Amino acid sequence: MKETLLLTKHMREFPENSHKIEIYENNNGYDALKKVLKEGNPENVINEIKDSNIRGRGGAGFPTGVKWGFLAEDEDRYLVINGDESEPGTFKDRILLERDPHQLIEGIIITCFASNIKKAFIYIRGEYAKPARRVQDAVEQAYEKGYLGKNILGTNFSLDVVVHLGAGAYICGEETALLNSLEGKRGEPRLKPPYFPAVMGLYNKPTLVNNVETISSVPWIINNSGKEYSKLGVEGSTGTRIFSLSGHINNPGNFEIEMGKSFGEFIDTFGNGIKNDKSVKAYIPGGASAPWFTGDQLDIKMTIDDVANAGSMLGSGAVVVMDEDTNLVYAAKSIVSFFAHESCGQCTPCREGTTWLEMILERIASGRGRLSDVSLLIDICDNISPGLSWPPKMTTICPLGPSAVSPITSLLDNFSDEIMNMLPTKIPIAQ
Amino acid sequence: MTDKITINVNGSEISTEPDQLIIEACEDSGIHIPRFCWHKRMDPVGMCRMCLVEIDTPRGKALVPSCTTKVSEDLIVDTESEVVKKAQEGVLEFLLINHPLDCPVCDKAGECPLQDQTMAYGPGESRFVEDKRHFEKPIPISEIILLDRERCILCARCTRFSDEISGDPLIEFIQRGNKTQVNTFPDEPFRSYFSGNTVQICPVGALTSTSYRFKARPWDLKKVSSTCNCCSVGCSVELNVSQNKMLRILGEDNDFTNQGWLSDKGRYNFEYLHSDKRITLPLLIDSSTQEVSINESMDLISNEIFSHKKSSVSFIVGPNSTNEEYFALNNFVNDLKEKNDNSENINIYFSDDYLYKGFFENQEKLGEIKDLDLADTIILWSQDIKDNLPTLYLRIKQAVKNGKKLLIFGHTNTAIKELTEHYFGEEIINKNFEFNVEISEIPDLEEFILDKNVVAILGKSSPIQDVEPITELFQYLNEKSNLKVLNAFSKGNTFGALQNIDCVKGLNEFVNEFDESKRNLVFTIGANPVNNSVLSKKIKDRLIMSDFVVALDMFLNETTELANIILPTTSYGEKEGTVTNLEMRILKQNKILPVPGSALSDWEYWSMLLNKIDNEKLFESEIELNSLMCDEYIDKEILPSFENLNKPQNLDGILNFKPINIEIENINLINLEMLFVHRLYGDSSSQINSPSISMLGSERFIEMNYATYFGSYMLNNDVVTLTQDDVSIQVNVYINDSLPDNLIIIPINRRGFQNLDPQKKVELEVANSREQLSVS
Amino acid sequence: MSWEKELIEKANEIIDLYPEKRSALAPLLYLAQERDGYISDESIVEISNLVGITEVQVKSVASFYSMYKEEQTGKYLLSVCKSISCEINDSRSVIDSVKEFTGLENYETDVDKVFTFEEVECIGACGGAPAVQINYETVEGLTPQKSIELCEWLKEEKPEVVVAEELQNMFGGVKSFDWAINDNTGSSYSVPGFQNIGTAKEKRI
């Protein structure tokens, strides 16, 4: 098994300065843009993207070409790049922002050309200080070189790009929360309907929201054609993906591979095995929101559909491996506490439910659990995500609330003895 | 009218308007879906998740909030399935885990949806064994509102109200997630004319009013619907009384008028009813003040009237009587004129500086408030709408939100400038309220009115102003557009007085027609023209010169001070009758309080005096008066009878019309230096005797633009002494850059300003220290 | 104290980048934080005037985001990650040693205003767990011992600018990937060191 370097090619070849415009330009950078501008046919660009069958890399896996097709007509339309990457375990957009910002910018310009957009925003999480600096510098260079601004490369296409920093709120990765945040409001997800960004987005104007990795793929697709791209990977999960591998791993990191290989193979090949030669007790296949798989499920294929069929999601492409010694109650608590901290607080089940779950797990972890806690945990989860099925049903506005349910059901479904062992064996006599 | 569609709820078909939300459609068909955050007058937010229902979708059943999901043809809804019940119980449990168990001391207990729904859907015992969220117990967030964040369930009703409806977003969510709380900015209290509405719509006891705190339990309250008399919008209210004390006024949702909202003045201006300063017996003032019986006082007055047949008799009426009372007065006056030899010397004057002829001639042109929702353009030239017709301001704001264009003329209404498409201030209208340009030449006017549906809200901006330009504007609009006009007289039941009194004159007429050489008898009826009017000084002189003055009032004031006899009267809540609002809609006021002491309603005095003229005549009751009044209506189909108006479906009243006769001259001055305006809060007897809000009208301030402030006077302090001749007052200065240069705004309903001459300059001098600012 | 003229000019330039003023709230709040080390009430008043919303609306937004601080931070903001990848790689011990060294609990600042300590959620350095950020500059692959050395060094050297690569080389271990090689840019206070508008100002549409 080998990596297939589409998006991470430059940075592998030029570890020190792949972010510089000269390097980018000298290695076919901005060729795709030139090609597109020369052809001058936005339709073609959209068709290439449709042909590629690329699905969004932000987590939901929505077909990108289809999304672009939904964009409503309006004089003002916007592109917003989702670089909020905050899903625990995920650090793949970071590498694209920090190490190959021009690839993203070229993707942005082509996307905007294809959809007749004159203003784009790159929303980067505030904690990504260095990546944001690099992107900002790259934007400045792109302006200097005439790739951005008025009359790009002498054509009558013009585009402004603004780099916008988030300020510490995971929920702003959810696209409508992100738009609120960009409007200078609290990062609270909007109601869908009516707020589908492609129809009613930023300032209530039609808006495309796409992930960093999705848009970074655009130049390659244009240079090599959508058809070529669609040959990579497997049907339904075409192309490559950058997977972030972390946890109890000898060689953690970001690895760009074609989708379709098994998790086990991936972990062995690139992760170089588990630390201290331990075995895998459980792993998270797609970021902290995703239900866990056990060490017995390592042969599941890394495709959007295979993972979904097995009851979880490929999500943000973050694989977190937990070895046989991991205390899974602590692990679950950490994830639940993440979601409780990041709940925006507008809807009741998420605001109150996630915190309550956190409190109970905290109590159990500190040895103050009660026998009734397990059924209570399940019932609270059920009140956030009725039926505890996958994909989750929800009593909430957005999927954040139900995300806090995943680790608990994962724990109770496969590792219930871990939690039972932390509960008192006898019913204590009333004090 | 759009075609109805059919949906299926819990197995039964119901018919509904398309585009409705499921929760509304169900509500209209009598199916109640529990909810906390949804409020029919505000945009849905779907936050509390209490209203979840199941609907059938191509991908199976889905749980959706009924407050954000619209109906569609043949939609199948289940509001009672096991899944729905479980979800609702879950939400309720979530809300309760952090809710304090202080129902026994909570004002909301007994009318609390959270409490009710806990009984109906809630879990029995709490499974929450952790610590509840804690916040400092009630904190004052303004002079009149308290906030208890522990009780708050974060439904965002208050924050949405202040942002969407009243437009002063001073209360907001702070923090996020489980730490979220509602709060204000430390130095920026929740000072809004409409803050009380948030108390009413808060589904729990998180927001409470200082005036109602710990006063009563809902089950002890007697309630009656009525109509507020604070301004001429005629807001529907519910009066809440316990042990014969008015404790609270709530807004009722009347689609024609207030849609449930009230201004804080309308809501909290009632404590005076039970003030021990109220006059409860007739007072005779000779060398000393002595209480007399009603009979004695009537004898004295009738003697004054009838023993001098050539007397001139003037009635200065205020705006707070009922239609029936104006009707009774009018009858009495007509009889008196017949009896008296010089009928032209018997006159009724209306105590409102803003009165002028208005636009009443063409009945079809008279608009309704509802027309604002249908208009393309709203034109406003009047006194400050937010201060004088506050709930009409909310309707205008809503109309603007829905895309109507607002154009403002004049130098008032600066507070709502941000809502306007065009503000025609100084460039178009000079300091003296004259057009600087031809109306037809005004840039950007024609495009907004030509062949459009226009609602014009017209009235004088200030007591001292030439009304000619407003008339010109009216004529221009009338020519060019499809016009509806709302006459913007703002005081209480002004329109009832105009409808029921044959001929109404203004205070200026009283001053001018006053003939010293005659014997003068003056009645003031619920009016205090010696305060609050630009003519106060002159009126005072006239009253001093009068031979006999009878004052009907509830409190002693500047006017009663000059009276020979003071007759105690009643207030709204203590009498039954009708009032007419600015769209000529007749609305009912109901009685729920006993009358204090020997006080009588105006009509009873007129009835007794009438009886003295002609012992055949006597009005027996309010009902009788009402039916006599109805007899005079042309349209017998829709009579504003008590019976009609008391039917719940007629809560909104009936539109009817009688010709109006205002005989008034312009007060036309030039070289204005000061613009007198009326603010919502002032120091009227009712307000200063309502402790919860008395301080809101106590500040004395003036407004001017930056250039006037710095340019002319070189001040750098915000407290100044204002001097003109022998008048000298300390005031705060506020900068208002929408004003023309060298024009100073003066709030006429705050004491101390009446003696200023609007045509003369005033001197401003920096006050030595803030402490000197007298707040009375 | 109200904002300096240059700061207001800069704020207005940032406002001009956006179709609607209010969008500039986030960058303006960073300006405020850079100036005072936290979001002061005075800055809130200033910003509310600049973008035309009420003070409490500014406060509402500022308090939603965890990077805007309510109290003044120290010269170095120590943010130790506790999310899943770090948690299972024993970030707890790193947290404990930093706490012990600085004597600070979560969100506390020492009296000399040198350190502010906070436990944070995932900072996107999961491959280099356990990871920390100093003024939002990332250091990966820490150990309890190295984290103490890092604090000691900061306390002694008091660098004006914190440079991630420098710290990584001195105190870090395994990295998420080969990031930022030979990059000597850094942050100078508890805000991401980042200019919203640069030289390309005139080239914008």
Ligand SMILES: Cc1cc2nc3c(=O)[nH]c(=O)nc-3n(C[C@H](O)[C@H](O)[C@H](O)COP(=O)(O)O)c2cc1C
């Ligand atoms: C709670 C939540 C957090 C999310 N966080 C991110 C994120 O950090 N980055 C991202 O690109 N998408 C995130 N998403 C997905 C976005 O809502 C959206 O689907 C995505 O940005 C669309 O881009 P794509 O089509 O290119 O994937 C998140 C979604 C949810 C519900």
Ligand code: SF4
């Ligand atoms: S689920 Fe949580 S994060 Fe999503 S809207 Fe509701 S409270 Fe906010």
Ligand code: FES
């Ligand atoms: S009433 Fe529908 S979510 Fe609150």
